[in-house]
Amino acid sequence: MAHAQGQQHPIGIYLKIWGLLFVLSTASYLVDYFHFQGYLRWFLIVLFMLLKAGLIVAVFMHMLWERLALMYAILVPPLLLLVLLGIGSLEADYTFFTRGTFFGGG
Amino acid sequence: MTQAIQTNTGESLPLPEGLPGVVADWSSDQRAFKNVPWGKAMMWIFLLSDTFIFTSFLISYMTVRMSTTDPWPNPSEVFALTLWGKNIPLILIAIMTFILISSSGTMAMAVNFGYRKDRVKTFVLLLLTAALGASFVGMQAFEWTKLIMEGVRPWGNPWGAAQFGSSFFMITGFHGTHVSIGVIFLIIVAIKVLRGDLDHQRPGFLTGRKGNYEMVEIMGLYWHFVDLVWVFIFALFYLW
Numbered sequence: 338m339a340h341a342q343g344q345q346h347p348i349g350i351y352l353k354i355w356g357l358l359f360v361l362s363t364a365s366y367l368v369d370y371f372h373f374q375g376y377l378r379w380f381l382i383v384l385f386m387l388l389k390a391g392l393i394v395a396v397f398m399h400m401l402w403e404r405l406a407l408m409y410a411i412l413v414p415p416l417l418l419l420v421l422l423g424i425g426s427l428e429a430d431y432t433f434f435t436r437g438t439f440f441g442g443g
Numbered sequence: 444m445t446q447a448i449q450t451n452t453g454e455s456l457p458l459p460e461g462l463p464g465v466v467a468d469w470s471s472d473q474r475a476f477k478n479v480p481w482g483k484a485m486m487w488i489f490l491l492s493d494t495f496i497f498t499s500f501l502i503s504y505m506t507v508r509m510s511t512t513d514p515w516p517n518p519s520e521v522f523a524l525t526l527w528g529k530n531i532p533l534i535l536i537a538i539m540t541f542i543l544i545s546s547s548g549t550m551a552m553a554v555n556f557g558y559r560k561d562r563v564k565t566f567v568l569l570l571l572t573a574a575l576g577a578s579f580v581g582m583q584a585f586e587w588t589k590l591i592m593e594g595v596r597p598w599g600n601p602w603g604a605a606q607f608g609s610s611f612f613m614i615t616g617f618h619g620t621h622v623s624i625g626v627i628f629l630i631i632v633a634i635k636v637l638r639g640d641l642d643h644q645r646p647g648f649l650t651g652r653k654g655n656y657e658m659v660e661i662m663g664l665y666w667h668f669v670d671l672v673w674v675f676i677f678a679l680f681y682l683w
Contacts, residue, residue: 344660345558355548362544362677366537369519369682378682386678390671397551397667399660405461406468407476411487418498425502429509436512 344399354396361385361392482652486661490668493621497672500614501679507606508683516602518681522586536681539582540673543622546575547670550663557659562636565659569633572666576626583619587612614676621669632662 365385368378395401400408458477459467469475476484508515519532526534553568590611594601597609635641635654644653 344554346555348552348555351548351551351555355544355551358544358547359541362537362540365678365682366533366540369533382678382682386674389674393547393667393671393674397547397670398664404458404464404468404476404478406465407479407484407487409465410476411491414491415494415498418495418502421499421502422505425506426509429506432506432510433512436510440512 344402346402350396354392358389358392361389365389480655480657480661482661483657483664486664490664493668493672497614497617497675500617501675504610504614504680507610508604511604511606513604514602515604516600516607518683521590521602522681533681535582535586536677539579540677542575542579542582543670543673546572546579547667549575550666554660554663557636557641557656560642560656562639562642566633566637569629569636569659573626573629573633576622576629576666576669580619580622580626583615583622587615611680614680618669618672618676621672625666625669628662628665632659 362385365382368381368385373381394412400411456471458464468477474481522536523530523532524534525531549568549572553565553572556564556568595608595611597612599605600608635647636659639645640647641654641656641658644655646653
C-alpha cells in the first residue's frame with residue numbers, strides 16, 4: 338500500500354458498515370415503534386445516533402485513515418457547539434418559566 | 444489502521460505520526476494537510492461550516508420546543524401512514540432513512556471503483572446514488588404535500604405548538620435542498636467519469652482544473668455528509 342493513490346480499501350468493509358447502519362436504523366425505529374419513553378428512550382436514540390454518525394464519518398468518509406492533523410481540525414471545532422447547546426437549554430428553561438408565570442393563568 | 448495512505452502532494456520532509464505529527468504538520472510553514480489533495484481539505488472545511496449551520500438549526504429547534512407551553516405534536520402520529528389498512532407510525536421517515544443509507548453505501552462503492560479506474564461500474568453506482576437521492580427528495584415532497592394539506596403552516600398547525608411547522612419546514616427544507624444539489628452534482632460527476640474526463644485529466648468546465656479520481660471521493664464526502672445530517676434530524680426531530 339506504500340504508493341497507492343488515494344483511499345483504497347476492500348469493498349467488504351463498506352458492505353459490513355452498510356449492514357451495520359441498517360441494523361442501527363432499524364433499532365432506532367423500533368425504539369419509537371415499541372413506545373419506549375423517558376430516559377431509556379433518550380439514551381437509546383442518542384446512542385444509535387452517535388454510533389451511526391461515527392461509522393459514517395470514520396469509514397464512509399475515510400476519517401479513520403486520514404492524518405491526525407486533519408482529524409483534529411475537523412472534529413474538534415464542533416465541540417464548541419456544546420456551549421451553544423448549553424446556552425440554548427438554559428435560555429429555553431428560563432423562557433418556559435417566565436411564560437408559565439405571566440401567561441400560565443394557573 | 445493508523446498508517447496514513449500516501450498520496451503524492453510533493454512533500455519531501457519526514458512525516459511523524461500521532462501528536463508529534465499534528466505539531467509538525469501545523470508548524471512546518473507549508474501546507475498543513477499532508478497526504479490529501481487541496482480539494483479534499485477544502486471540502487472538509489466547507490462541511491465543518493455546514494455542520495455549524497445545521498447544528499444551529501437543531502439547537503434553535505430544541506430551544507423553541509423546550510420553551511413552548513403548548514403541547515408539541517407527536518411526530519410518531521403526525522408522520523404515520525395507513526398502509527394495507529394498518530396505521531404504521533413514522534413509516535415514511537423510516538423508508539427515507541433506509542434509502543439515504545443505501546445511497547451512502549453505493550456512493551462509498553463508487554469511490555472505491557473509481558480509484559480502481561473501473562469507469563462503467565463507477566458510473567452505474569454514481570447514477571444509482573443519484574436515483575436514490577432523487578427518490579428521497581420525491582418522498583420528502585410527498586411528506587410536505589401531505590402535511591400542508593392537513594393544515595401545517597410555519598405559523599401554526601391543528602395539533603399544538605405553532606413552532607412545530609416553522610422548525611419542520613426550515614430543517615427538512617434546508618436538508619432537502621442539500622440533497623437536491625447533491626443529486627445534480629452526482630449526475631455531473633457521473634457523466635465526467637463515463638466520458639473519461641478523469642482518466643485523461645481533462646480540465647473541468649467551471650474551474651479548469653485537471654480531472655482526477657479524487658473528485659469522486661470529494662463528491663462522496665459531500666454526499667455522506669448529507670446522510671450524516673439526516674441521522675441527526677431523524678433522531679432529534681422525528682424520534683424525540
